[in-house]
Amino acid sequence: MIREAMEMPPKGGFSFDLCKRNDMLVKKGLKEPSFLKTGTTIVGLIFKDGVILGADTRATEGPIVADKNCEKIHYMAPNIYCCGAGTAADTEAVTDMVSSQLKLHRYHTGRESRVVTALSLLKSHLFSYQGYVSAALVLGGVDVTGPHLHTIYPHGSTDTLPFATMGSGSLAAMAVFESKYREGLTRDEGVKLVSEAICSGIFNDLGSGSNVDICVITQGEKEYLRNHMLPNPRTYISEKGYSFSKKTEVLRTKITPLREMVEVIEGGDAMEE
Amino acid sequence: MSIFEYNGCALVAMVGKNCFAIASDRRLGVQLQTIATDFQKIYKIHEKLFIGLSGLATDAQTLYQRLVFRHKLYELREERDMKPETFASLVSALLYEKRFGPYFCQPVIAGLGDEDKPFICTMDSIGAKELAKDFVVAGTASESLYGACESMFKPDMEPEELFETISQALLSSVDRDCLSGWGGHVYVVTPTEVTERILKGRMD
Numbered sequence: 001m002i003r004e005a006m007e008m009p010p011k012g013g014f015s016f017d018l019c020k021r022n023d024m025l026v027k028k029g030l031k032e033p034s035f036l037k038t039g040t041t042i043v044g045l046i047f048k049d050g051v052i053l054g055a056d057t058r059a060t061e062g063p064i065v066a067d068k069n070c071e072k073i074h075y076m077a078p079n080i081y082c083c084g085a086g087t088a089a090d091t092e093a094v095t096d097m098v099s100s101q102l103k104l105h106r107y108h109t110g111r112e113s114r115v116v117t118a119l120s121l122l123k124s125h126l127f128s129y130q131g132y133v134s135a136a137l138v139l140g141g142v143d144v145t146g147p148h149l150h151t152i153y154p155h156g157s158t159d160t161l162p163f164a165t166m167g168s169g170s171l172a173a174m175a176v177f178e179s180k181y182r183e184g185l186t187r188d189e190g191v192k193l194v195s196e197a198i199c200s201g202i203f204n205d206l207g208s209g210s211n212v213d214i215c216v217i218t219q220g221e222k223e224y225l226r227n228h229m230l231p232n233p234r235t236y237i238s239e240k241g242y243s244f245s246k247k248t249e250v251l252r253t254k255i256t257p258l259r260e261m262v263e264v265i266e267g268g269d270a271m272e273e
Numbered sequence: 274m275s276i277f278e279y280n281g282c283a284l285v286a287m288v289g290k291n292c293f294a295i296a297s298d299r300r301l302g303v304q305l306q307t308i309a310t311d312f313q314k315i316y317k318i319h320e321k322l323f324i325g326l327s328g329l330a331t332d333a334q335t336l337y338q339r340l341v342f343r344h345k346l347y348e349l350r351e352e353r354d355m356k357p358e359t360f361a362s363l364v365s366a367l368l369y370e371k372r373f374g375p376y377f378c379q380p381v382i383a384g385l386g387d388e389d390k391p392f393i394c395t396m397d398s399i400g401a402k403e404l405a406k407d408f409v410v411a412g413t414a415s416e417s418l419y420g421a422c423e424s425m426f427k428p429d430m431e432p433e434e435l436f437e438t439i440s441q442a443l444l445s446s447v448d449r450d451c452l453s454g455w456g457g458h459v460y461v462v463t464p465t466e467v468t469e470r471i472l473k474g475r476m477d
Contacts, residue, residue, distance in 0.1 A: 019374030031275040033328075033377060036397035059403065064416060067403045088401035093369050132373065242425045248440040249473040251456070256467045258320050 039207020041169030042083035047190035050218035051140035054194035058209035077113040080141030085167035115148035127156025169201025169208040281452025282327035283414035286383040289435035292463040293391040298453040310455040322384035327412035329377035357384030357392040368400035379411040389464040417446035
């Protein structure tokens with residue numbers, strides 16, 4: 001009895017307690033909820049000195065834009081970043097989890113993380129869930145063996161490429177890459193090409209939008225250019241704004257002053273006798 | 274009908290100047306029948322941290338009880354209140370744990386963090402955090418709320434003006450949603466006090 005009542009925080013991993021109840025609700029005719037997806041255009045390319053990753057910043061919930069400026073380029077290690085498309089919770093959880101595993105691995109080995117390590121950890125996790133963890137990733141970084149760029153599909157397959165695009169806007173971005181990519185690009189040319197590819201996704205794909213985020217990774221250093229381009233500013237702001245002259249009708253008001261923190265001064269020995 | 278539309282809810286949180294406001298409607302229904310008109314959807318975790326839970330009411334209550342349990346354990350161990358960012362990560366982890374059999378809940382978290390800087394965030398039902406600097410919305414009336422907040426919001430509002438704005442946004446949006454309404458419940462939190470107000474709205 002006591003064991004049932006005490007629910008200690010679980011040790012990690014997925015818990016399937018509510019699956020039976022949810023199936024029963026679906027059979028009764030209730031529709032399952034839709035998750036936050038990142039429709040997305042994510043790209044990566046290898047240039048002369050390293051890797052450049054790019055992403056748009058729109059997060060959608062069905063047809064509605066839930067977040068106009070979300071971050072899709074996730075940190076994995078100081079020299080490795082990963083862009084994520086698909087179900088937002090899955091991309092965030094899987095990149096956070098592998099990032100922690102990489103950190104522990106760095107402590108254990110005493111060396112800088114390698115991109116293939118992150119790749120193996122990600123692909124084995126995604127494969128073991130047979131595509132149900134819906135995360136499509138573009139992983140890029142520079143380690144001792146040089147610059148690397150990989151794509152990882154939700155079922156766990158990977159590709160190693162000089163330039164890659166993923167997400168609903170991948171075709172629009174790939175069109176730009178296929179016509180303008182060449183080997184040995186400089187940093188500025190690379191950033192310009194990535195911005196063009198993401199813009200192509202933003203303007204032509206409905207699932208991508210808002211701003212362009214870029215991350216440039218070279219040997220020993222990285223530059224995270226959050227909102228590098230803002231091609232969609234909000235131009236319809238009214239100068240006056242809304243002001244409500246008629247006050248809202250309030251039935252009841254309760255004001256609770258917040259307690260002030262009490263300072264406890266040590267050293268009083270009045271109670272010892 | 275979607276599982277989220279079983280009980281009906283409208284939740285919104287907005288950031289002001291060194292303060293935040295979180296508001297909800299008050300209806301509890303079973304599809305189209307109203308059961309209660311004073312149902313609590315915004316819960317206090319500690320004095321400067323509130324969480325609103327929309328979606329299926331039973332999951333909202335269960336999730337709230339689990340969160341209070343975890344926060345109390347944290348308070349006992351750390352001897353201090355949880356920061357809003359940490360709490361958001363806790364909620365996200367609890368929801369993602371049930372990734373393949375989720376709680377049908379969308380939380381809206383609002384709190385004052387370090388140096389009383391306001392923090393708001395919302396999540397979908399599996400824990401994908403969405404941090405925003407202006408406003409977040411959730412519930413059956415979310416589409417109307419997005420529109421209302423997008424036009425009515427101004428940055429750096431004082432508590433009184435913030436209260437008026439969030440109330441007007443909430444009331445106008447729930448008027449366009451059958452499943453939420455029957456008044457409003459607004460909390461405006463500044464570093465020195467918490468003001469809780471019940472709004473009068475259309476009772477239909």
